[in-house]
Amino acid sequence: MTTTYAPTLSAAARGAASPHQASEAASSQTTCYHCGSSLDAANALHGNIADQSQTFCCAGCQAIAQTLHASGMGHIYDGPIAFARPLDGDKRAEAEAVWATYDLPVMRERFVRARADGAEEVSLAITGMRCAACVWLIERALSRVVGIRETTVNYATERARLVCEPGAVRLSAVFAAIADVGYEAWPDQPSARRTAEARERRSLLIRLGIAMLGMMQVMMYAWPVYLHGSDIPVDQTRLMQWASLLLTVPVVLISAAPIFRSAWRQVRHAHVGMDVPVALGIGAAFVASVFATVRGHGETYFDSVTMFVAFLLAARYLELRARQRAASGAEALVRQLPATCRRMDAASGTLQTIPVATLCVGDCVEVRAGEVLPADGVIERGTTEIDESLLSGESVPRQRDIGSAVLAGSYNVASAIRVRVSRVGTQTRLAAIVELLDRALTDKPRMAELADHVAGRFVAVLLGWAVLTAIAWWWIDPTRMFAVTVAVLVVSCPCALSLATPSALAAASGALARRGVLVTRGHAIESLAAVTDVLLDKTGTLTEGRLRLLSIETFGDVDAESCLAMACAMEQSENHPIAQSLRAAAPDALTLPAVECATNVPGHGVHAVVGEQSLRLGTQLFAATQYANQSVKAIRYGYEAPMEEVPPDAACTVVWLGRDGQPLARFTLADTPRADAPACLGALREQGLCLHLVSGDAPETVRWWANRLGIDHAVGGASPEDKRTYVQQLQARRARVLAVGDGINDAPLLAQAQVSIAIGTGAPLAQAGADAILTEPRLSAISEAVYIGRRTLRVVRQNLGWAFAYNAISIPLATLGWLSPLAAGIGMSVSSLLVALNAWRLSRAPRHVA
Template sequence: MTTTFAPNHPAVPVAGSGSPLARGGAGASHVTCYHCALPLDGAAALHAEIGGQSRDFCCAGCQAVAQTLHASGMGHVYDGPVAFAKPIEGERRTEAEAVWSTYDLPVMRERFVRVRADGSEELSLAISGMRCAACVWLIERALSRVPGVREATVNYATERARIVGDAGAVRLSTVFAAIADVGYEAWPDQPSARRTAEARERRSLLIRLGIAMLGMMQVMMYAWPVYLHGSDIPLSQTRLMQWASLVLTVPVVLISARPIFVNAWRQVRHAHVGMDVPVALGVGAAFVASVVATVFATNGGHGETYFDSVTMFVAFLLAARYLELRARQSAASGAEALVRQLPATCRRMNAASGALEIIPVATLQQGDCVEVRAGEVLPADGTIEHGATEIDESLLSGESVPRARDVGATVLAGSYNVVSAIRVRVTRVGAQTRLSAIVELLERALSDKPRMAELADRVAGRFVAVLLGWALLTAIAWWWIDPARVFAVTVAVLVVSCPCALSLATPSALAAAGGALARRGVLVTRGHAVEGLAAVTDVLLDKTGTLTEGRLRLLSIETFADMDAEHCLALACAMEQAENHPIAQSLRAATPHAMPLPTLTSTANVPGQGVHAMVEGKQMRVGTQSFAAAQYTGQPAASIRYGETPVEEVPPAAACTSVWLGRDGQPLARFTLADTPRADAPACLAALRAQGLRLHLVSGDAPETVHWWANRLGIDHAVGGVSPEDKRAYVRKLQAEGARVLAVGDGINDAPLLAQAQVSIAIGSGAPLAQAGADAILTEPRLLAISEAVSIGRRTLRVVRQNLGWAFAYNAISIPLATLGWLSPLAAGIGMSASSLLVALNAWRLSRAK
């Protein structure tokens, strides 16, 4: 739902001023509606007694809304700022105001504010906390009071707001404060010239597609009666339908097909014959012949028209190109998706005073000291100067478990600080960071990636050259045989050989295959992905988040004292109750909900070590062995419980995470946790092997862990401890040996791997960049869809070959017949349409595949 605060309907309330002048109070220089603030004509205004005062309204709708609000106790919304949610205030407000003020700096305004052609400024915001249309009205009402704001539009469905204001008059901090006053949070939605251009291109193509579709439907209404009952329809009515078809086809040719003719002319000027040249030739020839036939028929001659074929071909072709455009655009935003992982601001320590100041990340310099609190993303590469914590680097390194980092440890931009606040001395900023290096690597891989051209594109140049030469020879020959038939025979040759079927052979099959894949949970984002799947010989898979769930599971509990496993688990769960660490989450998940938890006192977290607390006067600790069970000397465990996991399926120690529970330094229990395999991983790998594909497991985890998983899952080739660069090099080595590689991954660290492979699939729950750099996205957590995608790709390639074979066979038969004069232009048009229909129906079989 989108509303603005200049509506013309009372059902969409807007932000009117809360002052007496705006409500038509005493002393007003002009009268406005009490509800929507629109100017009123005094003679036409409605009046009602509301809240003990006489109010003026522009219509009965505004009057009814105002009366309803007052009757329900919500009349205070007209008296000033009001929040449907709790406003941001107190210490949180003070900290937020410091962040807001940074957005008024020139470097931030240039990043987030766009200057429009009329000199005004436009700002896009993302807003959280909206629950209904009333929230939209309230936010717009608050924004309307911000000085300098001309227009504000809030979209409830997308949770976005667009603000237009006078040049330099709107302070971003004031905008954020106004929204916070009514209980909502907002932050800039960074404008992008690329996204704007993509939206404009999509809109233009959709308009042209809509015109073509409407023209096709209307023209076919006139064409079918002539095809079925032409001899029974009076000549005058036939001519009327021809002229109506002409009028309807002109917009399709001049508007919908205009880019096709422009591109074809550009290709001819540069001595390059692409697919647009034969397409433009077919459309142009059929249209010109139809126009000539219509005009001559009006003057007493006789001719046939092909307006239905023209509109149908243009509509089908634009539909296929729209699908290709959406796929191309969704795959082109990889670098931007990754850069957006970084925060816009950070806390820098002032070298002189030692105080913290909030500054834009763009102004950070090497040597600065920044504070990064728990739950925040690191803004730059650096080393820890103070504090200890755990850093989640899964998006960069592929490691599934956060790692402890202490003073002197290196941390990377884009990593997530999990446990506690740290101070970091910046060593690399901007383009020098590890994050930017991965972006550059991705862009280079995308540009170097081999592109498999469509088979139709490879033959289009030769086909159109032969077609033009053949049509010219036909015209010369018939000039000597029968000059009166030159035009009709030449047009028949051009129409019957129109590359409709050739042009639709590949796009229609790819579109049908894309639909079949989407129903199986595989969203194709690049046009060549289906053809690439058909030629795959090797499959590379990441471990964490791909073959495994990427979350820890409790495998065993070993007890060393008088406390049994259940009580040890309850105690550890109670101590980790307030933590948000993946290990804490796993322990809580393994604890039955009905299990009573002990009472703790003096609970405290020691970053990088664990948690300690007092239980019945004794100090309990849970965490690392050195922290919780320093006096462990290798004594045997009293009991071992593996739950539902067979002993042979328990990973080696290097692939597991151990958490110790201790009492006064003595071990009580050891909890063993490990990653969780996806349930359908074995079935998926078995299906891929049955298709004759070689499987490779390449991961950033420890080599011992990777090899154990490979042996368990039956993967012959496995490599562990590799960086994103090493993954890409592994793919290039396989490609140098002639392999056609399908890569499957989920993290940002997999993006270069996905980009380098001939075809790639990203797990839909993974990082946005991995999805942006992939050729297809697995939208459902079902690995079997990967093997199904390979199968559909192979079937699609067979259908494409069948379509191309039919297209060439059709032309090989029909062109000689037309050349000999045995096919009229009407028969040629029917043959052309029938050929295209057959190709489309054959491709449609892919969408019905079981």
């Protein structure tokens, strides 16, 4: 079926000029009407589009073109293709100034990567995509940019990858092409560190896959021999041995290659670690099996080799994933600060968009509402409110006037300001906190795993025992020397010992993940088992971190509901936290009156005409200058605590609604505790832990919250340095500290503690310094984590005890020649299986701990 809608794709829209089209026609070549790809005219499909015959490369392109025309979207083939509205006008001019900064060398070095083949690669984050058609539009728009070799747009991740000719593509042209079709794009450059981590994960996963495939195939050949070995003809047994050899070779040469390299480095540096006996066991069993296969008699251990390598690599992959889940402090800092800013040109007085990296002390920058400050400085023009919760721990934005100091990384809430830069780069307050974080990470005391604690002596004794066994059997029976020595190495190969700790940690990590605790460092679980003190932040950790309306006190004959309706109407266009809290407290059925002439006065409030009344909403000096102690009617909103448990004034934010200087209502807002905070703290106390509350809020506020939640030790007004010092003082008294926080100001605290948990909704930098992340808003997971940590330590000790008991029994038997290498291999596998099964009991840990 054909459609009858009109115009054909123009030469510009096709990305080809008329001479090129003429050349194609002369050579019996044409292009697809929909996707523009070249094709042979003899093989092209033809369809009637708008009474004109068009060519298509496939039925899919023909169907899409017909569907677009039928739905009234045929105009996209006439010129610039856009499903969304392109960026234009003043927004386009402002965006172009920002795009131009990405063409500067300092920005290209940051976002453009060189490939091995000489090309350049750029990763983009794209916003506004709604369906697969958006992907097609963006790829088509980018195909017209000169110099782009390859474009891949991923709808699921909203990311695009461009491969470009070296030095031929300007990033501003790429952004402009995407904006022309109605979308917005910015660089999304993964760091070199993250790229290296991804490469390491991919390599280990490939080697693990090879080992798992080899293990399954070899076991398929070994199982019949175990069950019916005497009944199988010799020629069939030999065939299965040769097949097992061929399948084991890639496991040894590829999957186990890093183990052999690590063992060689340890021997070369006179440090015998766990990889040495592992490599000897794998190598000896493989060599013995090869000799037995070639000679046509003797035992083979290909199944033991492949199974051991697969189990070991699986444990190491889980450990690697756990180590790499935490980002570095430097990466988090880059994500916190903006890439560009607007600098005031001293000569012309105009604003120039420049990279933040080129800012200098003394520059004047403009920071608009909703933007992050690029550097430390002093406000020169304007008044606003600054949210410094990630830096100072304060839960409420604070007013900042001319002459006030502001910090890089803080958030401008209310209105535009101009800031004279006083510190940039590594001199800023944010950089100083990151330096504290790095120093704390370096100095952090770490508990060595129990297996590593005894590995050195065990390995030395094991190797010495194998040598003595070989010497003894050389004198006793030289024909059995090799078989007995291999049996000793195989049966004592520290598979169970090496899996004792990682398998338990892996099972515990899975159990914690299912409870909303993501472990990011391997030592975290064992450290949780030894915790004696728990140190918690207040804002965003024990509390919701957002304001909630507690009460409305009315004056005169105006009811609370009417006052709330007028306040919500006046704040309807504002995005301030107080405005959001007032609107959230309003019932859905509340009718808002009409508002006229609403004007925001930064730092004071809003004045507007509401129902022919001139009202003011804001501070007392702004809205209710004539307030006296009048009779009030208080109504509680959204807070179930009795009146005597209302936070003190220092912990509350008060907003006044007034008319002609006379108060109409007083709104009291404050942070509120998380619903499960009391239960979590109670569970921690029942486990014998001492609780501490340390916060950047006012001391009076912190003491009130500590009394409210039953916490004995509380410190307020604490800076990041004070928090870290507090932890050091506890550690000096031999305390094992678990720290819980969410803000950037908590990062040094989290890094200094023996083990730390960051709230998942908090700052990336805080998560970078933490050993675990709480991914669900469920504080009870913290007490569960401590319980699982203690249970994990018990399981690790059981596994280690079993591993040593097994070796204490099996090694003498193998030394005496009572165990063949085959029996030794089976014993090693059974021992490892028992250790793994015991470890996975941790996955059945209870969800709620009392």
